[in-house]
Amino acid sequence: MENMEKIIRWIEDGKQLGKVFSFEDSGKTFWSSVGIQKWRGSYKVYVDEIEEGKMVAEEYLTDEIKQFDMLSKALNFIDNNTKINAKDLRPCKGQKIFNPEFE
DSSP, rough: OOOHHHHHHHHHTOOOEEEEEEEETEEEEEEEEEEEEEETTTTEEEEEEEEETTTTTTTTTEEEEEEESSSSHHHHHHHHHHSGGGGOEOOSSSSOOOOTOOO
C-alpha cells in the first residue's frame, strides 16, 4: 500500500506519472503509453496504443485524453481500461508522455 500512497502524493503534487510498454496480442507486438497528471483542478489520463508494424504511419488504435473530477475515477479508468495498473506508474523524467494542456 505504501507504493500507492506515494503515487497518489506525486499526482496530487502535480507530477506527471506514466509508463511506456509493449505487449503481445494475437502474435503481434503493440506499444502503449499511459500517463496521468493533475492539471488545473482535474485529473487527465492519456492513453495511446499502436501496433508496432503501423508506427511509421502513426495509425494508432487508441490516442485519447480523458478528464476526471476525482483521482479515484482516473485511477479506476487506468486499472480497468488499460493493460497496466495504476500502481505501475512512475514519475516522468525528461520527456513527458503527454501535454495536459490539450484535450
